[in-house]
Amino acid sequence: MKNGDILTATLESGETLEYVFSANPPRGGMKHTFFTPDRKYAVQFFNNPRDAQSMLMQERIRSIVSIYNPTLSEKQGGALGNTEKTADYFRTKFCWPVGVVKTPEFGIVCPTYPQGFFFGENASAVLPLKGKDKKSTWFTGRNRKYLNKSELGDFRMMLKIAIGLARSVRRLHQAGLAHSDLSCNNVLIDPKTGSSVVIDIDSLVVPNKYAPEVCGTRGYIAPEVLATMERDSNDPHRCLPCVQTDLHALPVLIYEYLFLRHPLMGPKIYSTESAEKDDHLAMGPMATFIENPDDRSNRPDDLDVTISSLSEGLEKLFLQAFVDGLHNPSERPSAMEWESELLRAWNRLVPCENEDCDKKWFILRDEKEPVCPFCGTRKTQPLLKLGFKSNIRGKHGIFRDKTEVYVYDGMPLFDWHLFSNIHNDEKAEPEMRAYIRRHNDMWLLINNGAEGMLSPSGRLVPKGTAIELRDGVLLCMADRENGMLAEATVI
Ligand SMILES: [Zn+2]
Numbered sequence: 001m002k003n004g005d006i007l008t009a010t011l012e013s014g015e016t017l018e019y020v021f022s023a024n025p026p027r028g029g030m031k032h033t034f035f036t037p038d039r040k041y042a043v044q045f046f047n048n049p050r051d052a053q054s055m056l057m058q059e060r061i062r063s064i065v066s067i068y069n070p071t072l073s074e075k076q077g078g079a080l081g082n083t084e085k086t087a088d089y090f091r092t093k094f095c096w097p098v099g100v101v102k103t104p105e106f107g108i109v110c111p112t113y114p115q116g117f118f119f120g121e122n123a124s125a126v127l128p129l130k131g132k133d134k135k136s137t138w139f140t141g142r143n144r145k146y147l148n149k150s151e152l153g154d155f156r157m158m159l160k161i162a163i164g165l166a167r168s169v170r171r172l173h174q175a176g177l178a179h180s181d182l183s184c185n186n187v188l189i190d191p192k193t194g195s196s197v198v199i200d201i202d203s204l205v206v207p208n209k210y211a212p213e214v215c216g217t218r219g220y221i222a223p224e225v226l227a228t229m230e231r232d233s234n235d236p237h238r239c240l241p242c243v244q245t246d247l248h249a250l251p252v253l254i255y256e257y258l259f260l261r262h263p264l265m266g267p268k269i270y271s272t273e274s275a276e277k278d279d280h281l282a283m284g285p286m287a288t289f290i291e292n293p294d295d296r297s298n299r300p301d302d303l304d305v306t307i308s309s310l311s312e313g314l315e316k317l318f319l320q321a322f323v324d325g326l327h328n329p330s331e332r333p334s335a336m337e338w339e340s341e342l343l344r345a346w347n348r349l350v351p352c353e354n355e356d357c358d359k360k361w362f363i364l365r366d367e368k369e370p371v372c373p374f375c376g377t378r379k380t381q382p383l384l385k386l387g388f389k390s391n392i393r394g395k396h397g398i399f400r401d402k403t404e405v406y407v408y409d410g411m412p413l414f415d416w417h418l419f420s421n422i423h424n425d426e427k428a429e430p431e432m433r434a435y436i437r438r439h440n441d442m443w444l445l446i447n448n449g450a451e452g453m454l455s456p457s458g459r460l461v462p463k464g465t466a467i468e469l470r471d472g473v474l475l476c477m478a479d480r481e482n483g484m485l486a487e488a489t490v491i
Contacts, residue, residue, distance in 0.1 A: 153191025160194030
């Protein structure tokens, strides 16, 4: 065989797939990869034939492709409870294997990463990045300074990436799976659009069924896994990657996205004996959060923006993950808690008024102190808050507060702003139902197709028309079951 030869793989489903032979294919720790002629799919084989022949490995991969697959509807043999719609949604969030190769040897077929996760022509003036995949270290580590500004996104996009990742991990855990090797290498991000994709799915751990094969990646391995790594694999005290270790890696990544620094890498020296020992202690048994409020030994001198610059809810979760839960895995917040707290913070985002501010957005924690924590600019323009209220079940006309959102010019409103039983998640329709405009010093809400929207005087607001959101205005977002009221407050 020579480079460029077209070979045929037969899948266990009976389908065939052509791929291009390469004498020197890209090789990872466990597998090497060939591509289909159109490069839409990667065909991967194991480096070690023993892995390929392991029945346990084969069985695990078959279950990942089928009954644990959130990118395939339950009808088509995918994960339980998965609809076409949620499958479509998660197909954009995971690079999930789509098939098992039977011949020429056991292997897997994965979609290639979408184009947005590869650097383009103008990514860097210094480094030859074209075609490289967008591992998150490019954006959160030292190399960030070599990237062109257009690649970097802003704080809002980084928060969006965090929400997407928390949602993906929540979906895995919901299905009973653990990723086991979440890291900057296995999550690709595109800060331009705020999207993320989780890759290397085939190392997934199915709890109580298939043991993990990898320990994880430096900086993301949970301290207890690192601390017990030297023990025998049958030793009951050895900690292996599982859901709880994902719940360490997840907030490490979220912290990196929001602050562009690692939560455990500070100035503290743990051992002068050797660099290896120092590193082992720093990431393992002695790990200390750089923002630990009670132990400031690992705190850098130049921490300007800290977790107290985020929402109260996020600050609490970071303390729970990196203080209470750092050496106490059962204390770590769940992926679902991260997802909902990040969404609550998303609702509190406001644009910074300083045109030169890199971050462009910040989370408004205290209405009395509307100051961007990144550049110190105080907001001078009026702020408007929409408070959404839901009808208490069985009590007609009695409402309670559900969520609060700070509005901005151009803000879209979706079904989760209209109905109390719809949440901002994979099940919601993506259509914009209304939007906000700042026009002639007025805040306007324009109906873009929400049915049954009523003005404060109870008149129907047809599509394409606007309501002015003055202080104290109360409007009905949808005069339907579970429809919410929205109250405007000028701050
Ligand atoms: Zn700013």
